[in-house]
Amino acid sequence: MSTVTNAPETHKPVSGVREFWHYFSQNRGAVIGLIVLLIMVLIALFAPVLAPHAPELQYRDALLKPPAWQEGGSWTYVLGTDPVGRDMLSRLMYGARFSLVIGVVVVVLALVGGVTLGLVAGYFRGWVDIVIMRVMDIILAFPSLLLALVLVAVLGPGLVNAMLAIAIVLQPHFARLVRAAVMAESSRDYVTSARLAGASHLRLMLVTILPNCVAPLIVQATLSFSSAILDAAALGFLGLGAQPPTPEWGTMLATAREFILRAPWVVTFPGLAILITVLAINLIGDGLRDALDPKLKRS
Amino acid sequence: MLKYILNRLLLVIPTLIGITICSFGFVRLIPGDPILALSGERGVTAERYATLVEKYGFDRPIWEQYFRYLGQVVRGDFGDSLATHRPVVEEFLKLFPATVELGIFALIFAIVIGVPAGIFAAVKRGTWLDQGLMGTALVGYSMPIFWWGLLMIIFFSGYLGWTPVSGRIGLQFFMKPVTGFMLVDSLLAGNFNAFVSALRHLILPTIVLGTIPLAVIARQTRSAMLEVMGEDYVRTARAKGLSGRRVIGLHALRNALIPVVTTIGLQVGVLMGGAILTETIFSWPGIGRWLVDSIYKRDYAVVQNGLLIVAVIVMIVNLFVDLLYAVINPRIRVQSS
């Protein structure tokens, strides 16, 4: 929790950005992660231009073609084709769109929900705080994937419901973080002086207190971004997330499962795509944490 | 210590009530008629419908329905599975040992490798060994384990042919479930071949399920060790002329273990989530696969109460870990005089 209480002292908005970049850019892993993520974003954005084939077009004469470098492969289908003859590379490229959009949407939902609840709980205290934080505890009492699974079972399978479920499961982390930060901050002098100057509740919460807990929130958001992608892929793999023929990576794995021993590439590449994306984001997350955490910075 | 325990126990109660409200509310949130969902019947007669309404108490106010449900749960009545018509508890108890067996192995695997790896990385801070270990840990932490499991099957079962693809034991063996733990049962039966078979079936699922906890434990151990190694008492230990092994392995590690044990405890929840995927991939007949299958089959009675049981178990384990935390931390165990 040291991040929460320590962050405000060193996080100065203007010079902070440069200082932050100085520390962040020294972390080789984080820079590599950032580059990989940028490439992923570019691939996702320009998938229609880059992809050699349409993602849902089935080439009936090229079922389960191996990748180009293997015997029987051809450069027409660089990473081979799946059981119904769709080009793997093109599907993976379009899949990047889904994973990144899932990550962004889930994080935004969880962030907005969690920050609101945390601010309200930490600022008003009393029974509002107790009710909100008990509910958060209850959500955290369930294993997250299991809860997401059951929520999807309630809401019905599908990508939108999966994202909703994951956002619900992830938001207590934000709420706890913000509540702790608000409680630490609101006893400080600058908040008291703002209050004495007649600032409204909303202004106090959003303009005075919130900017001071931005650093730990950014780190948490990054971590949530990667776990959202992982969980969404897991739900897709279990058949409860994005539905076929959507080229979502987890869903692609699910449909390819029965061919694992006959055609390993249909299993290998989608998973590798998930791993690389999640790894890149986690590398960035580690870098952000080190750069934004003043306690580690000093050492 | 006693105050700490009482405090923790009191905190559990609202969470417990909240969990029951969740599982109670679950069936009522499913789109469609909750009675049909719970009874699994389609096209029932008006008469039968009225009986079901009576049975589940749907004609009463909602809070009365809840207390009725709570009463049943407290008495250990979790209803019957719609698919098999057997009590949910009975099915749960039959499958639970499989999950526990796998979970224990995965946790041991994670601890036995993760803790030493974390210590090594901390001691060799900044070297290629540290970077290599922590890089590997981050890859493990980022691993989609459902894919990791498939890769393992491709390589070890498909390519090398070393390990079986799925299940808990070879088909030729039939073990009478005494304890439900395949390893124990096979030894009790004196069937060594069956024991070996069960062990071989455990290898891949253990690695797959243990990967993420392993990564988390290694990372946590490293950071806890680094923090502790900067403390004054470690310097004191060195000033006594103690060997590096004793300073690190006893004075530093003993303190670093306090947060690490908490992390290990939290992995139980992670394992339950991971079991859903691991059991599905390896056709492991445990709780995770049971719940997923029940969702596929719309066996809402099982999903509702399975969720409840799992949540309560995870909560109890977390409570136990909190108590363990107090036991291994003298600052909480022994009050200042």
Place this chain on the structure above:
Amino acid sequence: MPLLEIKNLTVAFDTSVGLFKAVDGIDVSVDSREVLAIVGESGSGKSVAMLAVMGLLPGTATVTADKMEFEGIDLLKMTPQEKRQIIGRDIAMIFQEPVASLNPCFTVGFQLEEVLGKHLGMHGRAARDRAIELLKLVGIKDGAERLGAYPHQMSGGQCQRVMIAMAISCNPKLLIADEPTTALDVTIQKQILDLLVRLQAEHGMALIMITHDMGVVAETADRVIVQYKGKKMEEADVLTLFENPKSNYTRALLSALPENAVGDRLPTVSDFVFEAAPGV
């Protein structure tokens, strides 16, 4: 032959902004049964020099010296194993934060008996009896009970007594005390100082007292080294230093003492520009 003799000691730290010399060419020598005080403000490198003797500096530190001998044995050429035979037995050290210096996870008895086991081969009953005796020696009467206590159950003063008991457990020839009273209440400070001085006399050890407090120097030391920014400013016996300080840094330090105050504002040390006294 001095007990500890150091010539031209330099300790440099490898930091992100370059090499930082915490200690720059210092000579220290102390005879047996002598009390030497090293005085300086925080950051003057006074602890670092002694940590270098003990071999307790982190890997980022580079230690160089023309000579670093203890009883004529070269400390620089020793292997870590050989050094561990001496550290804790012949040279012992106590630190500034007594509560933090004791391991919170082990009882006082364990930590005390550990030293006895390591250097004297004492175990079980013998170690226990000796530990109680040592606690009595440092003024803890209910030693038998205290052996089972954890550091957090004791006050700062008691923890420092335990640290002292640990340090003197093997009858060391040299005790290094690094700001031993700074973190303690004023009333306790005096008791601990008296204890250290008494033990030094009774056991005939040499004592190096690292401090920033001129009062402590006056009360304990035979000889004083004044250090500033890693360099030695002055070395003199205690009377000469107080009566006739040669370096203007020492003068500045002395004039900053409240009892020497002239006028209504205390001078601060940073009001002066310093150079080492001639001949140092």
